[in-house]
Amino acid sequence: MTTTKKPRFSAAVGLQYEGEDSQAPSVCVKGEGRVADEIVRLAQRFGVPIVEKSELTELLGTISLDEAIPEDLYEAVAVILCELESFQNRPKR
Numbered sequence: 001m002t003t004t005k006k007p008r009f010s011a012a013v014g015l016q017y018e019g020e021d022s023q024a025p026s027v028c029v030k031g032e033g034r035v036a037d038e039i040v041r042l043a044q045r046f047g048v049p050i051v052e053k054s055e056l057t058e059l060l061g062t063i064s065l066d067e068a069i070p071e072d073l074y075e076a077v078a079v080i081l082c083e084l085e086s087f088q089n090r091p092k093r
Contacts, residue, residue, distance in 0.1 A: 012036035013060040014043065015069070015077065024068040025077055030061055049084050056080075 014029035031039050043050055056076050063069060069077055 007033040007037045009033075009036040009040055010054075011057050011061050012039040013057050013063075014039060014048070015060070017081070022068070024071075024074065025081075026068045027060060027063045027065055030063075030065065032061075049087070051080050051084070053080070 011032045012030065012035075013027060015025040016028040017025040029039055040050060042048075053076075056073070059073060059076075060069065
């Protein structure tokens with residue numbers, strides 16, 4: 001009998017932002033279930049910051065790959081980007 005491991009994450013979405021070269025962040029990867037777990041595992045392996053916001057993940061999951069996020073999500077994504085930037089710029093102890 002084989003046991004199937006239940007996925008830890010129901011969904012995952014990765015964003016990329018090229019700064020001044022692009023108008024808005026775009027969806028670069030997304031998946032559900034085991035694929036979501038693999039996305040998170042690889043992000044951790046390569047030091048990509050992970051933010052868990054299920055409602056935002058659900059909204060971002062409706063966007064096609066390589067598509068820029070819509071204007072109505074700018075504020076929510078900007079808050080996360082600011083949090084990540086302040087986290088990355090804080091002094092290390």
